[in-house]
Amino acid sequence: MWKAMRLFLVLTVLVGVVYPAVVTVAAMAMPYRAQGSLIRQNGAVVGSELIGQSFANPKYFWSRPSATAPDPYNASASTPSNLGPTNKALTDAVSERARALREANPNATGPLPEDLLTASASGLDPHISPQAAMYQVPRVAAERSLPEATVRTLVDKYTEGRQWGIFGEPRVSVLKLNLALDSLGR
Amino acid sequence: MPSGVLESILLLMAVVALARPLGLYMARVFQGQRTFLSGLLGPVERLVYRLSGIDPTEEMTWQTYAKALIGFSLVGVAALYALLRLQHLLPLNPQRFPSVGPYVAFNTAVSFVANTNWQVYGGETTMSFFSQMIGLATQNYLSAASGIAVVVAFIRALTRRESKTIGNFWVDLTRTTTYVLLPACLVLALVLVSQGVPQTFRASVQAHVLDPAAAPAGGSKAAGGGAGAEQVIALGPVASQEAIKEFGTNGGGFYNANSAHPFENPTPFSNWLEILTLLLIPFALPFTFGAMVGDRRQGNAILAAMLIIFVASAGFAIYFENRPNPLVAAATADAGGQPMSNQGNMEGKEVRFGPGISAMYATATTATSTGAVDSSHDSFTPLGGLIPMWLMQIGETSPGGVGSGLYAKLILVVIAVFVAGLMVGRTPEYLGKKIEPYEMKMAVLYLLIMPLTVLILSSSAVLIPAALAGISNPGPHGLSQILYAFSSGTNNNGSAFGGLGAGLPFYAVAVGVAILIGRFWMMIPVLAIAGSLAKKKIVPASSGTLPTYGPLFVGWLVAVTIIVAALAFFPALALGPIAEHLIMLAGGKF
Known part of the structure; x- marks a missing residue:
């Protein structure tokens, strides 16, 4: 037992103290990433490029539904909805989101994007699919009195393909897209 | 090509390509030979021995080895429990979190020491940060190293002739930690930072969000809802935790959403890399085995049997999750219009990953004992969710956790050899060691403990109102939630159907007990077999020996793996996910 305790203490120092300290020091070579990829505007932090935000104003592109509490996109308490596939609470929520999406986007064409009807796994998903962005273009353009083509070009510009052509799915960062929209000036 | 398929093929190629050199490297480490890192890490290793008063040349019987392992784990549980209870008095607590409650602290302590990382x-x-x-x-390091130590002792026993001893637990533990886990995690942590x-030791940052509108009614609910003017973004030393979480097949996340959280898993590449690294050591160990027993074919046969089950399971999971939930599609149509x-099934999934590779993650995390998740398993389609549950119920042997996967598979090999021997009238022997009643008793004990624990605890939960209160999804899915919880706990996985009220005292204690049984009760028969095998002579192979390599034996081993689990769990699975699937197809909801 005595040996077990001594070895436990020694290894705790090695992997619980030395190891994270070495990683922290080495990570200082990548300060932007190590500090949370924060986006600053005029000196103030407006968010992290990796963490989604909630958008309610129709002149912004909207993010996916989020199950975090007490508010959506609570970046201090990540969670999925954990609703099962046959849970009525899931299908009721989807019906309500579909109704609200149609109401807010009367001029939208194409199918309802599934990612705007379902909650993400983290509750902090920073992305929507390119089709979910395109779906919202007519609304955003009308609210900002911009030609739809201008907004569509911007969406194209902010659409990321698969990483290195292979990994993951095409996606649009909602926060970056909305920041770019604001910088257009209207 | 459907979502996630190309990535998954690349993943398998990378796993197989990297597993071989890593496996051979580990064989050198476990046999005490020099490696290319010895110059750098040798002094660290010797310092650890000196500070702990350990004689690295001492040899242990299986009983001493088991006592050292259990003693070391007990120290770990006690230390972690105390640390969590006293968290409010300890440093590095910038958020001023209070002491962790007794149920949660107990559950967490046994869960992390047993390499489970079930998180309530x-x-x-x-x-x-101190607690993290x-x-x-x-414990992520030490539990992983303990699991590997046990399989190393088992392999050593197979190679020794008429020996009372099976190695030194302290040495196996220390060498695994310093030569395998530490360097691997240092590299992975920095790659993850780059993604x-x-x-950082900064606790959080306040962001002034772009759209500070308060939550109005109506349209906002469609996508995102309202927001406060501030978003408090929780930060921390995440990368260092994340690396060992994958390499040690631990799975305990820094954040609640685990690897779905953009800070634990920011990009599609980090996601792919996390799956790769959690699979790497388990798939490398068969190569280590082949090298240590001096017959590569033996290791290759086990690797092939693991790969067959793994690839088939991944294929099913990816297929089921790439299809949308028909009830969700119907709910959209009910509202009229487009x-x-x-x-695919996007509830509980992240856009940057998509459903396909998320299903691959779920397969990998439950085929090993990891339990990290990049999506909500609770929201998988019924059959998509059946795959991870089934992979745990076959005892996490394809490839299984670090160390625990290979020793579980070797127990199945013992059973397979014995049953085949009975069928064709050949002497049951493995690598020249005769398989006799003592080994079979221990192997059968090992095989029975897990399903008995899972099924007895699950059926108790169904009868206890305080346990039923934890179900969040009604109907057959509720049974699935309970079955998943005990399958995960007993097999030391740690993933969950997360809606279950796992923090309720009933589950905190019952799953904690399941974790302890599933880890330590099962390690003891393994070490007992090791002790018994080490004592035996090695008889040369004769015409009466069943070859334990080649396609025939691989196929037989796969069959034994599946049959043993299917017999135990099929009835329960029929009442849970299979019933739910049929009801879903008929349009039923709860």
Whole structure:
């Protein structure tokens, strides 16, 4: 037992103290990433490029539904909805989101994007699919009195393909897209 | 090509390509030979022995080895429990989190020491940095190293002739930690930082969000809802935790959402890399085995049997999750107008990953004992969710956790050899060691403990109102939630159907007990077999020997793996996910 305790203490120092300290020091070579990829505007932090935000104003592109509490996109308490596939609470929520999406986007064409009807796994998903962005273009353009083509070009510009052509799915960062929209000036 | 398929093929190629050199490297480490890192890490290793008063040349019987392992784990449980209870008094607690409650602290302590990492708390809302790094991450290392130590002792026993001893636990533990886990995690942590995983001692940052509108009614609910003017973004030393979480097949996340959280898993590449690294050591160990027993074919046969089950399971999971939930599609149509787009089952999934590779993650995390998740398993389609549950119920042997996967598979090999021997009238022997009644008794004990624990605890939960209160999804899915919880706990996985009220005292204690049984009760028969095998002579192979390599034996081993589990769990699975699937197809909801 005595040996077990001594070895436990020694290894705790090695992997619980030395190891994270070495990683922290080495990570200082990548300060932007190590500090949370924060986006600053005029000196103030407006968010992290990796963490989604909630958008309610129709002149912004909207993010996916989020199950975090007490508010959506609570970046201090990540969670999925954990609703099962046959849970009525899931299908009721989807019906309500579909109704609200149609109401807010009367001029939208194409199918309802599934990612705007379902909650993400983290509750902090920073992305929507390119089709979910395109779906919202007519609304955003009308609210900002911009030609739809201008907004569509911007969406194209902010659409990321698969990483290195292979990994993951095409996606649009909602926060970056909305920041770019604001910088257009209207 | 369907979502996630190309990535998954690349993943398998990378796993197989990297597993071989890593496996051979580990064989050198475990046999005490020099490696290319010896110059750098040798002094660290010797310092550890000196400070702990350990004689690295001492040899242990299986009983001493088991006592050292259990004693070391007990120290770990006691230390972690105390640390969590005293968290409010300890440093590095910038969020001023209070002491962790007794049920949660007990559950967490046994869970991390047993390499399970079942989490009944939200990391970013419960644990101080001190608890995360010095408490939890330390156990991520040590529990992984303990599991590997046991399989190393088992392999050593197979190679020794008429020996009373099977090695030295302290040495196996220390060498695994310093030569395998530490260097691997250092590299992985930094690659993860490059993808965006934070590594900082700043607790959080306040962001002034772009759209500070308060939550109005109506349209906002469609996508995102309202927001406060401020968003408090929880940060921390995430990358260092994340690396060992994958390499050690631990799975305990820094954040509640685990690897779905953009800070634990920021990019599609980090996601792919996390799956690769959690699979790497388990798939490398068969190569280690082949090298240590001096017959590569033996290791290759086990690797092939693992791969067959793994690839088939991944294929099913990817297929089921790439299809949208028909009830969700119907709910959209009910509201009139355009139909829903077809993106697969996106509830509880992240856009940057998509459903295909998320299903691959779920397969990998439950085929090993990891339990990290990049999506909500609770929201998988019924059959998509059956795959991870089934992979745990076959005892996490394809490839299984670090160490635990291979020793579980070797137990199945013992059973397979014995049953085949009975069928064709050949002497049951493995690598020249006769398989006799003592080994079979221990192997059968090992095989029975897990399903008995899972089924007895699950059926108890169904009868206890305080346990039923934890179900969040009604109907057959509720049974699935309970079955998943005990399958995960007993097999030391740690993933969950997360809606279950796992923090209720009943589950905190019952799953904690399941974890202890599933880890330590099962390690003891393994070490007992090791002790018994080490004592035997090695008889040369004769014409009466069943070859334990080649396609015939691989196929037989796969069959034994599946039959043993299917017999135990098929009835329960029929009442849970299979019933739910049929009801879903008929349009039923709960």
